[in-house]
Amino acid sequence: MSGKRVLLIVGGGIAAYKALELTRLLRKAGIAVSPVLTAAGAQFVTPLSLSALAEDQTRTDLFSLDDEAEMGHIELSRAADLVVVAPATADLMAKAAHGLADDLASTTLLATDKPVLMAPAMNVRMWLHPATQRSLRLLQGDGVTIVGPDEGPMACGEFGPGRLAEPEQIFEAVAAALAGQGRPLAGRHVLVTAGPTLEPLDPVRVLTNRSSGKQGYAIAAALAELGARVTLVTGPTALATPAGVDRHNVETAVQMLSACQAALPADAAVCVAAVSDWRPDTVFGVKLKKGPEGPPSVRLVENPDILATLSARGLTRPRLVVGFAAETSDLEGNAKAKLARKGCDWIIANDVSESEVMGGDNNEVLVIEAGGVERWPRAAKAEVARRLAARVASALA
Numbered sequence: 034m035s036g037k038r039v040l041l042i043v044g045g046g047i048a049a050y051k052a053l054e055l056t057r058l059l060r061k062a063g064i065a066v067s068p069v070l071t072a073a074g075a076q077f078v079t080p081l082s083l084s085a086l087a088e089d090q091t092r093t094d095l096f097s098l099d100d101e102a103e104m105g106h107i108e109l110s111r112a113a114d115l116v117v118v119a120p121a122t123a124d125l126m127a128k129a130a131h132g133l134a135d136d137l138a139s140t141t142l143l144a145t146d147k148p149v150l151m152a153p154a155m156n157v158r159m160w161l162h163p164a165t166q167r168s169l170r171l172l173q174g175d176g177v178t179i180v181g182p183d184e185g186p187m188a189c190g191e192f193g194p195g196r197l198a199e200p201e202q203i204f205e206a207v208a209a210a211l212a213g214q215g216r217p218l219a220g221r222h223v224l225v226t227a228g229p230t231l232e233p234l235d236p237v238r239v240l241t242n243r244s245s246g247k248q249g250y251a252i253a254a255a256l257a258e259l260g261a262r263v264t265l266v267t268g269p270t271a272l273a274t275p276a277g278v279d280r281h282n283v284e285t286a287v288q289m290l291s292a293c294q295a296a297l298p299a300d301a302a303v304c305v306a307a308v309s310d311w312r313p314d315t316v317f318g319v320k321l322k323k324g325p326e327g328p329p330s331v332r333l334v335e336n337p338d339i340l341a342t343l344s345a346r347g348l349t350r351p352r353l354v355v356g357f358a359a360e361t362s363d364l365e366g367n368a369k370a371k372l373a374r375k376g377c378d379w380i381i382a383n384d385v386s387e388s389e390v391m392g393g394d395n396n397e398v399l400v401i402e403a404g405g406v407e408r409w410p411r412a413a414k415a416e417v418a419r420r421l422a423a424r425v426a427s428a429l430a
């Protein structure tokens with residue numbers, strides 16, 4: 034957590050003293066704290082106590098010439114990784130919900146582009162009032178994380194929901210929010226297939242293709258960077274396993290399918306592997322020899338369809354199934370037909386008639402889904418992977 038910064042807004046509630054303990058916990062964890070105290074908040078705790086515990090100056094005044102010169106309110110609102118409001122009074126919630134900005138705290142909340150976490154605290158009737166519940170819904174709709182309030186005896190002598198969550202609970206929510214930043218796929222499992230398959234004819238000969246696995250491995254790496262648990266089922270490649278990825282080596286399409294099924298359940302499956310459509314009907318136990326009878330005839334049988342199998346409706350279907358289409362003609366038409374035939378959610382189509390794509394470091398793809406087609410510009414496979422991983426993250430969000 035060290036290196037992270039929280040902007041802590043302390044509102045004017047009786048529970049403001051708990052913000053001091055929260056500040057202590059954050060600092061103990063190495064999180065920097067920039068405190069902002071509302072005028073009402075300053076009736077309950079002093080700027081001096083807050084500054085001492087935060088080891089930073091407490092700001093209170095929107096129109097302070099000194100503070101604005103040192104760090105303006107816009108900069109202040111953006112310098113932190115997370116904005117925390119504790120206690121969030123009914124007044125602060127209402128102002129933030131409606132975009133009012135008449136003091137430093139509310140102006141900061143309106144100017145920030147960072148995630149916001151609020152820990153409400155107020156009298157039970159204030160909490161249950163339709164106006165506060167309306168503010169709550171608006172704030173949740175704006176993506177604000179709400180921690181608490183707890184239920185129990187209150188300073189005002191009443192009992193019910195409205196108590197500020199304990200500082201430890203708020204601290205844990207802050208730690209979780211900071212840990213989750215930049216890792217939108219944390220807690221998700223994504224299955225990725227990559228590389229070619231290798232279909233044996235005899236102990237030394239195989240039917241395979243030119244797939245290098247580079248695009249699939251780059252996607253596995255990009256998904257892992259966004260926090261996903263990634264299972265990579267791969268045909269033979271010369272590539273190193275990306276950091277944090279759980280790799281399962283297979284050779285044939287049949288092995289690839291059973292490794293994929295064993296990896297389920299998954300939140301998403303991204304099928305990049307170039308799976309051989311066919312395999313030799315007979316696998317000879319000994320090496321085939323040249324002879325007077327001439328070359329052998331090889332009959333092919335169809336391999337299982339991994340993408341269609343994973344896309345089939347059922348309890349274990351990943352929420353998002355993405356297939357790749359390697360085409361050498363009518364890229365868009367063939368890819369759209371594949372989307373419909375396989376039952377997957379997106380097809381990433383690339384034209385492999387260009388010698389640069391298979392085995393190369395760049396790719397130019399179409400992203401096809403029921404709603405339309407996106408044409409992505411030619412880019413490094415790592416860049417295509419990052420863009421696709423971000424798209425997967427927003428689809429699963």
Ligand SMILES: Cc1cc2nc3c(=O)[nH]c(=O)nc-3n(C[C@H](O)[C@H](O)[C@H](O)COP(=O)(O)O)c2cc1C
Nearest residue numbers: 044045046047071073074122123124125154155156
């Ligand atoms: C003794 C006392 C305790 C208060 N406690 C709370 C409280 O816990 N929650 C709340 O929303 N308002 C509480 N208020 C009312 C707020 O202080 C008041 O609405 C104020 O305008 C809030 O300003 P702020 O949101 O800018 O901090 C209390 C007021 C007093 C006098």
